[in-house]
Amino acid sequence: MVCRRCLNIWMTQPWLQRLSWPIRAEESGIRPSGTSRRLEGLIDTIHQAQTLEELQAVIISLRDLYEVEHLIYHSVNSTGQQYAALTYDPTWVEKYTADRFERIDPVVQGCYQRFNPVDWKQLDWSTKSSREFLEEARTAGVGNQGLSVPIRGPSGQFALFTVNHRCDDPAWRKFSRHSVQELLLVAHYVNQKALELERGTDVVPGQPLSPRETDALTMLALGYSRARAAERLNISEHTLRVYIEGARFKLGALNTTHAVARALVKGLLVV
Amino acid sequence: MIASYAITEAPLLRYLYADALSTYPKLRDTMFRDRAAQFKGRLGWDVHVNRAGEERDEYDLMNPLYVIWQQPDGSHGGSMRFLPTLGRTMVNDHFSDLSDGQNIESPLIWECTRFCLAPGAAAKVSGALMLGGLELGLGHHLTHAVGVFDHRMVRVYRRLGWGPTVMGSTGQGRDAISVGLWEFTPVIRTGLLQRTGIGRDVSRHWYDRAFNACKSA
Numbered sequence: 001m002v003c004r005r006c007l008n009i010w011m012t013q014p015w016l017q018r019l020s021w022p023i024r025a026e027e028s029g030i031r032p033s034g035t036s037r038r039l040e041g042l043i044d045t046i047h048q049a050q051t052l053e054e055l056q057a058v059i060i061s062l063r064d065l066y067e068v069e070h071l072i073y074h075s076v077n078s079t080g081q082q083y084a085a086l087t088y089d090p091t092w093v094e095k096y097t098a099d100r101f102e103r104i105d106p107v108v109q110g111c112y113q114r115f116n117p118v119d120w121k122q123l124d125w126s127t128k129s130s131r132e133f134l135e136e137a138r139t140a141g142v143g144n145q146g147l148s149v150p151i152r153g154p155s156g157q158f159a160l161f162t163v164n165h166r167c168d169d170p171a172w173r174k175f176s177r178h179s180v181q182e183l184l185l186v187a188h189y190v191n192q193k194a195l196e197l198e199r200g201t202d203v204v205p206g207q208p209l210s211p212r213e214t215d216a217l218t219m220l221a222l223g224y225s226r227a228r229a230a231e232r233l234n235i236s237e238h239t240l241r242v243y244i245e246g247a248r249f250k251l252g253a254l255n256t257t258h259a260v261a262r263a264l265v266k267g268l269l270v271v
Numbered sequence: 272m273i274a275s276y277a278i279t280e281a282p283l284l285r286y287l288y289a290d291a292l293s294t295y296p297k298l299r300d301t302m303f304r305d306r307a308a309q310f311k312g313r314l315g316w317d318v319h320v321n322r323a324g325e326e327r328d329e330y331d332l333m334n335p336l337y338v339i340w341q342q343p344d345g346s347h348g349g350s351m352r353f354l355p356t357l358g359r360t361m362v363n364d365h366f367s368d369l370s371d372g373q374n375i376e377s378p379l380i381w382e383c384t385r386f387c388l389a390p391g392a393a394a395k396v397s398g399a400l401m402l403g404g405l406e407l408g409l410g411h412h413l414t415h416a417v418g419v420f421d422h423r424m425v426r427v428y429r430r431l432g433w434g435p436t437v438m439g440s441t442g443q444g445r446d447a448i449s450v451g452l453w454e455f456t457p458v459i460r461t462g463l464l465q466r467t468g469i470g471r472d473v474s475r476h477w478y479d480r481a482f483n484a485c486k487s488a
Contacts, residue, residue: 113290113334115355116411122484152358181412184378188357210373238436238452242375242415249377 069143070164078156092140111150120146145172149187161187213247286481301347338403349388349396369439369450383418398467408455422447432462
């Protein structure tokens, strides 16, 4: 499951490790060390997926990595076509679809038209229909905690990426505080891949790195600190960070190190 | 009950998506009118003002998230508008030449535009809005906000203790418009709380009622 070439770069280029952004969850002991490396590998697998079945397999691996009950990616495009990759019990999915639960599901109703990550506690579960829905969901093995990332895609596409778990509130707060930022990234990478696979052979290539983004990553790949790199490029450190941020997203990377590794693998940097 | 009575009467920050503005018609109408007064009137920007005297643009139709300072009488005291940079944004649609031809797109960066103050707004309103923006970014684990603003505002933002990094500007003097970046970092919060005289708990309460309200019975 791990991209062998990226792993090789990790092992042969020890300086890459110095670039790594602090992995708070690992430092604080919430997650076993090495989780981020495994997540990077899984993100590489997302990028390499050729079929929706492979994407489904990644969703299951992500669920296992986060050690949560369920992970759900659900997309609806402007013509109402739906696609989902998820770990729910198939009987529940069937019932949900047949009964058109999306019309009463507070998660769908509360996240539609939003763009901030939403904890399920923020949602309105007070109506009779949503209480009944909740009861059925629980019976079907859906956990009591959830965090959903709404995604606004091109031409009215809407997707939800949800982590669902069964635990008490303090444990959930701890998990979501430490994971929400990387979940935001993973959600968008899964969505990009799903859109690409849906388009079939008519694949739109990813955006190329801009010259500034290439410059910024090259400096980091050469081992410059952020401050030195900014100085060399004659820009402020904040501006540099935004170039790196843009590059990270275009490369579909988890962090700066991963972005540099992916750019090197793709042959985008000359160092 | 006394507490909730006091809170509804006092001025407050609201975080509202466009589709929730209809719940607060006075706040909505005065906001768009104050925007006309600021951007068309005081700044002379090339913006469209409708027959109702409101400044609204295409980005207001994309269900943006507004941070709004509400006066005790329910009217608008100041506001700004957020959109995710993965969708359409003003910076990427119209000002990418100011950021070196570079589109700024990331799930961790939101765009902030239309920073507006009502005519005669109290001095603390701009600081309160900055505080709202900071809470929004920190609360949603974002790294930066990117904004388009009147260049003279840089001084105001700096004085408030949270200046942007200017990426580029266009126009001269009074007409200069800039694109800049704000980094979301918790160290800014203390200064903004002090300058505005807003308590940490109050600021948290405003944020929580918008994003962390436990609505389940």
